[in-house]
Amino acid sequence: MTKSDVVVVGGGSTGTAVARDCALRGLKTLMLERDDIASATVGTCAGMISSGLKYMDEPHIVDMCSQEVVHLNRIARHIVMKNPILTPMLELSDLSSGGSFAEEYSKRAAKREVPPVLFLTPEDSLKIEPKLNPNIIASMYFEEFFIDPFRLCMLQAIDAQRAGALIRTYCEVIDITVKDDSVDEVLFYDRVKGDIERVKTKTVVNAGGPWAPGIAKMAESNVEIRPNKGAHVILDRRVVNVGIIAKAVDGRMIYLFPHENTVLLGTTALDTWEDPDTLVASHDEIEYLLQSMEWVVPSIREARIIRTMAGVRPLVANWKVPEDKVTRGYETIDHEFEDVRGLFSFTGGKLVMCRHMAETVTDLVCEKLGVKHKCTTHEIPLPGMEADVDILAFSADYGISQHAVERLRARRGTEMTRVLELTRENPDWRTTICACEPVLEAEIRYSIREEFPQNLNDLRRRVRLGTGPCQGTFCTYKASAILMEELDLSGEGFKVDILDFLAERWKGKRQSFRREQLVQEEVTQGMYTCVANLDQSEIEYDPKPWEGSI
Ligand SMILES: Cc1cc2nc3c(=O)[nH]c(=O)nc-3n(C[C@H](O)[C@H](O)[C@H](O)COP(=O)(O)OP(=O)(O)OC[C@H]3O[C@@H](n4cnc5c(N)ncnc54)[C@H](O)[C@@H]3O)c2cc1C
CATH class of the missing domain: 3.30.9.10 (D-Amino Acid Oxidase, subunit A, domain 2)
Incomplete structure (x- = not known):
């Protein structure tokens, strides 16, 4: 069994911000996300890091949000x-x-x-x-300012990793054991390996967003949202x-x-x-x-x-008030009041506040562990923020269109040179895989090697693959072939991954079919169902594969 100072549950904006803060303060940090980074609520948000003026009745929140915008512009200007x-x-x-x-x-x-x-x-x-x-x-x-929510989470996770945190995706927390009124162990199921693992810890941060009540319940604690x-x-x-x-x-x-x-x-x-x-x-x-x-x-x-x-x-x-009167601030719950020491949960909050939420809870975790390090997350730049980038010079130097270079910059800032350098040895990797965005083959390969995606949906979150007007109609096969080659996956994995990716696209499309979009969908369906003979009904998903083995 491994040991951690802190286990962070959830890899959304809050969880990745907490993992980064804990790791930068020198804590042995493990972050567990049951799916992929930014795969839940944060991935559905507008990415507005607003001054919070919609909530003028709460001036302290307006001030906090305004301050966070200043911090985000300092540490992550390349994705703002x-x-x-x-x-x-x-x-x-x-x-x-x-x-x-x-x-x-x-x-x-x-x-x-x-x-x-x-x-x-x-x-x-x-x-x-x-x-x-x-x-x-x-x-x-x-x-107003906006931030790419997927890249913010990814960069927070990568920065946490570079500071020593262990970031584990596809690892679902299934139990939190409490001993002598303190958290003691976290049990989780690794969906990729199909194993149950345990980690010993003194503190757990529940950053489960809408799933926070269920996570707290595992430690026989209560969270209401x-x-x-x-x-x-x-x-x-x-x-x-x-x-x-x-x-x-x-x-x-x-x-x-x-x-x-x-x-x-x-x-x-x-x-x-x-x-x-x-x-x-x-x-x-x-x-x-x-x-x-x-x-x-x-x-x-x-x-x-x-x-x-x-x-x-x-x-x-907050009940018995219209929803727009509910505070848009957040609360941090220290479950010590219900005799569970070392467990902390959040309710409320927003993307724009994630760094602030992380600072508050990490202060509590440090206090509990007797660690004195101060928060630095508002000062230390996120990866890629080191300098401005000369698009025209890079475009000429690497022989890649200005548009593609600009899109690369918007996702990676100065770290885009790591992608571009791959094309020196492999000029073919300048090929555009997703034309809507565009996304180059070199970026897909770089992302697979450095940003731990497991499948096409994960790649979508990292490079915006398949998010444009054709919704993956033309890039899915090409990207899948690269993924299978890089991860050395089998033919069956190839098929299931394509079906999963198309199913995820379908989930967001089917309610809105109207006019030309129906025609577009017929092309997509024709390409995959008829020409490639892929059948959605072949996907099997077991939501709780660990049941029976604990
Ligand atoms: C439509 C919409 C628009 C919004 N627009 C904005 C906006 O413009 N600006 C803004 O600031 N805020 C906005 N918000 C609010 C903002 O998106 C959320 O407050 C914030 O993203 C929540 O992030 P989170 O990390 O707390 O939750 P989530 O992103 O939901 O992350 C929680 C994670 O926990 C994981 N998890 C759950 N159970 C387990 C388990 N047992 N083991 C391991 N992992 C687990 C989940 O898979 C998930 O990834 C918007 C929200 C919505 C819904």
């Missing part, structure tokens, strides 16, 4: 994007809440190095975004080139954000009792978002819906 945002107004009543927002935003603007809010005439608004409804009476202009469903619709093109925030049919605010080569329309916020493992966006959610945004961007339905995604926000359990 700044988007201009317009809030178009169609009626005088839309203007009413704008004043106090503008005041609060402008107070904190200088700190985040963005201009104060501007109120624009309809003419100026339409110059910035011609797709707006010409009947608007004004708009508000401001700027208010699960809140959010859905997004992804359209096949950049319908707009600036972010749009507008009032929905029920008066809530919704958004349309340019996101890589697509746009993200979101989000809903509904109390939910659905299983977070099988959650999908509903027809009603899709129509609610489309109809609401159509008022300010009338052409929105001309774009093709390529995918939807849904996740569960693990909100703090």
